[in-house]
Amino acid sequence: MGALEDVGVNPYQPGALLDGKYEVQRSLASGGMGSVYLVRHLHLDELRVVKVLRQDIATDEVHRKRFLREARLATQIKHPNVAILYDFSQLAEGSFYMVWEYVDGAEVASELAERGPFPVPLAIELGIQALRGLETIHSAGMIHRDLSPDNLMLTRDLRGKPRIKIIDLGLAKHLAPDPNFEITQAGTFMGKLRYCSPEQADSGSENLDRRTDLYSLGLVLYEMICGLSPFEQGDRPAFVFQRLTSKPLALSGRNPAVEVPPDLDRAVLRALERDRDQRYPDAIRFIEALERVAAALG
Numbered sequence: 001m002g003a004l005e006d007v008g009v010n011p012y013q014p015g016a017l018l019d020g021k022y023e024v025q026r027s028l029a030s031g032g033m034g035s036v037y038l039v040r041h042l043h044l045d046e047l048r049v050v051k052v053l054r055q056d057i058a059t060d061e062v063h064r065k066r067f068l069r070e071a072r073l074a075t076q077i078k079h080p081n082v083a084i085l086y087d088f089s090q091l092a093e094g095s096f097y098m099v100w101e102y103v104d105g106a107e108v109a110s111e112l113a114e115r116g117p118f119p120v121p122l123a124i125e126l127g128i129q130a131l132r133g134l135e136t137i138h139s140a141g142m143i144h145r146d147l148s149p150d151n152l153m154l155t156r157d158l159r160g161k162p163r164i165k166i167i168d169l170g171l172a173k174h175l176a177p178d179p180n181f182e183i184t185q186a187g188t189f190m191g192k193l194r195y196c197s198p199e200q201a202d203s204g205s206e207n208l209d210r211r212t213d214l215y216s217l218g219l220v221l222y223e224m225i226c227g228l229s230p231f232e233q234g235d236r237p238a239f240v241f242q243r244l245t246s247k248p249l250a251l252s253g254r255n256p257a258v259e260v261p262p263d264l265d266r267a268v269l270r271a272l273e274r275d276r277d278q279r280y281p282d283a284i285r286f287i288e289a290l291e292r293v294a295a296a297l298g
Contacts, residue, residue: 012037012052018097019089022050033063034095038102047102048086055095064096071098074169076140081133083153083167103165105155108224112149117227117258124264124294126154126164127221128287133166134217135283138210144169145208147216148195149223193240194229195219198274201240211276214286218271222248225264226255230272248272264293 016024022039029036034054057063074085087099197215230248251265267289280286
């Protein structure tokens with residue numbers, strides 16, 4: 001069975017079968033590229049997430065290559081702090097789909113909005129986990145380019161301990177360009193303005209390296225610790241301009257309700273240096289700095 005079962009006007013309504021083995025549970029999201037659904041694998045009785053490329057753009061070479069690229073890059077990543085890609089295929093009616101691990105939890109963005117800052121020891125531990133996943137992505141010769149609280153899922157492992165997972169490799173890019181596969185146009189901005197590095201905001205997607213992801217993760221970790229941005233709030237252009245011209249505010253004292261150790265302040269602010277040569281050279285060095293802070297906290 002290579003297509004969706006005929007269940008009415010909406011072929012993705014709850015109860016519909018995708019490719020004869022994925023039963024749609026509910027819609028999770030919808031965007032310009034397609035839609036995302038929570039499904040149940042009928043044979044394995046396991047929840048998974050299906051991302052379907054819109055049928056009307058499945059014939060467009062650029063969109064099809066981008067969707068396929070995400071799947072190919074994702075298959076190279078195997079790490080407990082990065083969501084797993086299980087399957088990729090094409091339906092009889094032309095749509096492409098990929099099947100991802102279902103992460104039973106909440107986005108870091110939702111946790112921040114509902115509960116405020118994370119306890120400092122927990123924020124450090126989750127930051128270390130995210131960096132371990134990021135190091136795996138970087139070791140595969142890729143950068144993520146879109147790290148944000150929306151793309152970090154908070155869940156629990158089998159022992160009930162908090163675990164963070166990096167999701168959505170849709171904007172991931174090989175550091176070594178492949179002329180047969182690289183489709184991003186020069187100067188095109190990719191990612192979220194609020195969490196992009198200065199070089200990403202200034203030059204789009206050109207000349208980026210792994211340090212752009214370290215900056216973005218530093219921004220997320222800063223917010224997880226104190227619940228606030230390292231820059232004064234303003235409209236979007238002003239907010240982005242600040243990171244090109246101003247130093248981030250110190251974590252210590254940023255939120256009077258949160259006590260931040262000086263070593264943690266220094267560790268996070270190094271990741272937020274405007275000059276990327278002053279940042280950590282890789283995720284391992286950032287991890288080591290956070291581990292020293294965690295050890296001092298006991």
